[in-house]
Amino acid sequence: xxxxIVFSGIQPSGDISLGNYIGALRNxxxxxxxxxxxxxxxxxxxxxxxxxxxxxxxxxxxxxxLLIACGLDPKENIMxxxxxxxxxxxLAWVLNCYTMYGELSRMTQFKDxxxxxxxxxxxxxxxxxxxxxxxxxxxxxxxxxxxxxxxQHLELARNIAERFNGIYGDVFTVPDGYIPKVGGRxxxxxxxxxxxxxxxxxxxxxxxxxxxxxxxxxxxKRAVTDSEAQVVYREGKHGINNLMTIYSIATGKSFSEIExxxxxxxxxxxxxxVGEAVVELLRPIREKTLELxxxxxxxxxxxxxxxxxxxxxxxxxxxxxxxxxxxVQR
Ligand code: TRP
Numbered sequence: 001x002x003x004x005i006v007f008s009g010i011q012p013s014g015d016i017s018l019g020n021y022i023g024a025l026r027n028x029x030x031x032x033x034x035x036x037x038x039x040x041x042x043x044x045x046x047x048x049x050x051x052x053x054x055x056x057x058x059x060x061x062x063x064x065x066l067l068i069a070c071g072l073d074p075k076e077n078i079m080x081x082x083x084x085x086x087x088x089x090x091l092a093w094v095l096n097c098y099t100m101y102g103e104l105s106r107m108t109q110f111k112d113x114x115x116x117x118x119x120x121x122x123x124x125x126x127x128x129x130x131x132x133x134x135x136x137x138x139x140x141x142x143x144x145x146x147x148x149x150x151x152q153h154l155e156l157a158r159n160i161a162e163r164f165n166g167i168y169g170d171v172f173t174v175p176d177g178y179i180p181k182v183g184g185r186x187x188x189x190x191x192x193x194x195x196x197x198x199x200x201x202x203x204x205x206x207x208x209x210x211x212x213x214x215x216x217x218x219x220x221k222r223a224v225t226d227s228e229a230q231v232v233y234r235e236g237k238h239g240i241n242n243l244m245t246i247y248s249i250a251t252g253k254s255f256s257e258i259e260x261x262x263x264x265x266x267x268x269x270x271x272x273x274v275g276e277a278v279v280e281l282l283r284p285i286r287e288k289t290l291e292l293x294x295x296x297x298x299x300x301x302x303x304x305x306x307x308x309x310x311x312x313x314x315x316x317x318x319x320x321x322x323x324x325x326x327x328v329q330r
Pocket of ligand 1: 007009010011042045131132135138144145146150246
């Protein structure tokens with residue numbers, strides 16, 4: 001009870017990047033004994049844009065497989081699929097009635113997405129942040145690891161929690177964002193001033209967790225650098241700084257060790273060395289994920305078990321909420 005609760009949601013889009021691994025997943029493995037952690041593959045959020053049903057199902061399972069392959073223990077953490085825990089939808093409905101139309105209209109992600117999917121601006125897309133608030137508040141989460149793009153949504157979740165608590169007393173924990181101690185902001189391989197994004201249309205800009213070794217090597221060999229040909233970490237050398245950061249994380253070597261190692265060598269040797277280090281970093285994760293994906297029954301049993309654990313926790317919050325708002329006891 002003394003450990004804090006961490007909650008995060010992951011889009012089952014099938015393309016988790018090296019940037020996500022270094023910036024988030026890797027850190028989740030480190031903290032798994034210090035907090036009670038819940039990680040949720042958010043398939044209900046995913047259907048706010050059109051999905052291929054077979055692919056969505058596959059990718060939700062793949063998220064769980066990948067988390068296990070990264071070293072997250074499914075007994076220590078609760079890793080589950082959102083749609084398997086009905087309380088998410090139930091709380092989202094209740095919270096809808098404590099969220100203002102104006103608040104949702106101001107969400108920048110909604111504005112972006114409704115432009116991008118102008119043929120399908122559905123109510124779910126508009127309501128996306130309320131479902132996200134429900135995810136977090138259901139478990140009384142203290143800390144929510146999120147990227148910069150989700151800050152506005154977390155702020156809304158806090159406002160909804162405070163509004164509800166203001167009316168009914170302390171029902172929800174008001175969550176804080178969680179920024180990992182050991183950071184590492186991984187930049188695009190094609191435009192190193194920009195963050196590496198899993199949705200970058202240029203596939204050479206990003207490394208995905210399940211990329212084949214050949215693809216990883218090719219992308220690093222093509223990585224954009226400067227014309228200086230000197231492997232040193234210095235202000236303004238965005239491409240090389242990024243490659244050095246990645247190499248340092250993959251090998252455990254410090255920047256000065258790397259500079260010494262490549263002192264008399266150019267980028268022609270450095271880039272494939274980074275590629276190889278990343279291939280070896282990701283190889284066991286990729287192999288384990290693919291192995292788990294073949295063991296469907298085992299993977300499904302983990303999902304079911306963890307969904308039940310999540311549901312039991314969620315139910316504690318829901319019992320309070322139903323009582324507070326005036327629903328008749330079941
Ligand atoms: N919206 C988040 C994203 O796109 C995913 C998400 C859903 C989430 N529910 C969450 C993240 C709850 C943190 C907490 O990245």
